[in-house]
């Protein structure tokens with residue numbers, strides 16, 4: 485598919501749940517349809533955070549139920565069921581997110597990073613993260629073995645950082661800035677999109693292309709549910725959940 489660059493509005497406006505945009509490209513794909521816009525608040529997923537779902541409604545009556553979102557060579561591709569009408573080139577559309585899913589995803593993702601910062605205050609050396617998931621069964625995975633007895637102190641340490649209501653700052657960064665500023669660099673940094681970082685309060689600068697809540701107070705209470713070794717015994721996972729509000 486030719487490239488139709490989309491402005492990634494979810495970074496500049498992570499709390500926007502509705503927006504207007506214009507159609508750049510629209511085509512069927514099997515039983516579904518794919519739609520590319522000039523700007524989108526739909527997060528395409530990544531870094532362990534789920535993509536958004538929702539609906540896109542055209543000025544001429546087209547309605548797309550968005551079920552999948554992908555980042556493809558500069559474009560955000562919204563894919564889903566065409567429930568009514570069609571879409572024309574440059575037609576103005578109204579986009580809406582399933583905000584509960586998105587906000588839950590942002591809280592879970594920020595909670596994962598906060599867990600890491602809190603863990604570093606308990607164990608300043610020896611913690612090397614290697615993977616994370618921030619959706620249904622969220623966890624942060626580290627190299628080596630960890631002590632399950634850290635579960636309670638870790639939870640208390642996270643709790644203190646939530647109460648401190650620290651700012652969460654996301655921004656774009658060059659590869660050199662990542663090398664200079666980040667203690668841990670993943671081997672699989674994306675090559676097809678701008679690199680980004682997140683920092684919570686005065687915590688670690690971490691490579692991250694996710695979408696976050698603005699302050700740690702929004703996360704609410706975090707429960708560390710388990711610390712155990714991975715099946716291959718080369719690492720450990722710290723499982724957590726956020727308490728629904």
Ligand SMILES: [Zn+2]
Pocket residue numbers: 531593597682691692693694
């Ligand atoms: Zn992240």
